[in-house]
Amino acid sequence: MEVNKILNADILDIIFEGKNKEYGAYELRKTYNKRLMKAIIGTAIVILLLFLGYFLSNLNGGPKKQAMVVEDVQLEDVKEEKKNEPPPPPPPKVEPPKVEMAKFTPPKIVKDNEVKEEEKPPEQEKLEDTKIGTVNQEGIKDEGITAPPVSDAGKGVVEAPKKDEEDYDKTFTKVEIESEFPGGAAAWLRYMNKNLRYPDDAVNNEIQGTVVVQFIVDKEGNVSDVNAISGPETGGLREEAVRVIKKSGRWTPAVQNGRQVKSYKKQPIVFKLEAQ
Structure with a gap:
C-alpha cells in the first residue's frame, strides 16, 4: 500500500494487504460491528416486548387470586357407654383340713389314784404322726400339712418336732x-x-x-x-x-x-x- 494511503486506510485493509480478502475472515471482521449492533437491538426489542406484555397483563387485573378458606372442624365428644357389670363372685372359701391334735398336758406330780382320765398324757406311739396343741382334735394324720393354730387365748401351740428326712449317706x-x-x-x-x-x-x-x-x-x-x-x-x-x-x-x-x-x-x- 502506498504511503499516502496508509493514514486514511482502515486497519483491516492494512492487516489484509496482499492477502486473500475473499477467503471470509476479512469479510467477517469487516461486518462485525454491524452484526453486533443488530444483535443488541434485537435483544432490546425482545426485552421491551416482554416488559410491555407484563405491564398490559397487570393493567387488566392479572390472574385472579383465590383466597384459601380454612375451616375449624369440631370433633364430637365420643361418649362411652359404661356397662354396669356385676362384680365377680368372691372366691369360695376353702377350709384347710383338720389335723389330728393331742392336748399338751403339763407335767404334774400326784399320786396314781389321784390322776384323772382326761389329764393322762397320750402314749408316745400315738404322738409320732400327731401334732401337739392345747386341745384334743380329731382329723387326718400329720403328713407335713401345716394346720391352722386353734385359738387358745394366747397360750400358744406346741408342735411336735418335724421328722428329718435328709439322706446323710449320699x-x-x-x-x-x-x-x-x-x-x-x-x-x-x-x-x-x-x-x-x-x-x-x-x-x-x-x-x-x-x-x-x-x-x-x-x-x-x-x-x-x-x-x-x-x-x-x-x-x-x-x-x-x-x-x-x-x-x-x-x-x-x-x-x-x-x-x-x-x-x-x-x-x-x-x-x-x-x-x-
Whole structure:
C-alpha cells in the first residue's frame, strides 16, 4: 500500500494487504460491528416486548387470586357407654383340713389314784404322726400339712418336732460348711509351697494357668475320685495338681445340719511363672 494511503486506510485493509480478502475472515471482521449492533437491538426489542406484555397483563387485573378458606372442624365428644357389670363372685372359701391334735398336758406330780382320765398324757406311739396343741382334735394324720393354730387365748401351740428326712449317706454337692484342708488357708499355702513342683515341660514352654481339681471328701476326711476338670491340658500341670491333692492326706469333712457328710470339693491350684 502506498504511503499516502496508509493514514486514511482502515486497519483491516492494512492487516489484509496482499492477502486473500475473499477467503471470509476479512469479510467477517469487516461486518462485525454491524452484526453486533443488530444483535443488541434485537435483544432490546425482545426485552421491551416482554416488559410491555407484563405491564398490559397487570393493567387488566392479572390472574385472579383465590383466597384459601380454612375451616375449624369440631370433633364430637365420643361418649362411652359404661356397662354396669356385676362384680365377680368372691372366691369360695376353702377350709384347710383338720389335723389330728393331742392336748399338751403339763407335767404334774400326784399320786396314781389321784390322776384323772382326761389329764393322762397320750402314749408316745400315738404322738409320732400327731401334732401337739392345747386341745384334743380329731382329723387326718400329720403328713407335713401345716394346720391352722386353734385359738387358745394366747397360750400358744406346741408342735411336735418335724421328722428329718435328709439322706446323710449320699454325696452332697452343696453343703452348709464346705470341707477344707486341716488348718485352713494358711496351712494349705504352706503345704503347697512345700509339695507343689512346677513341671519342667511347662517351664520350658512357658505354660501357666489355674487347674481346678474336683474330688470327694468322705465323713472321715478321706480323699477319693480326684480329677482335674479345667486348666491347661499340656505341660503336665493337671497331672501335678492331681498328685498334690492325692498326697494331701485327710481333710476336714463338710457339715450339713450339724452332721459331717460326704461331699464334692473343687480346689483351684494356680501355676504361675515368675518374670525374669
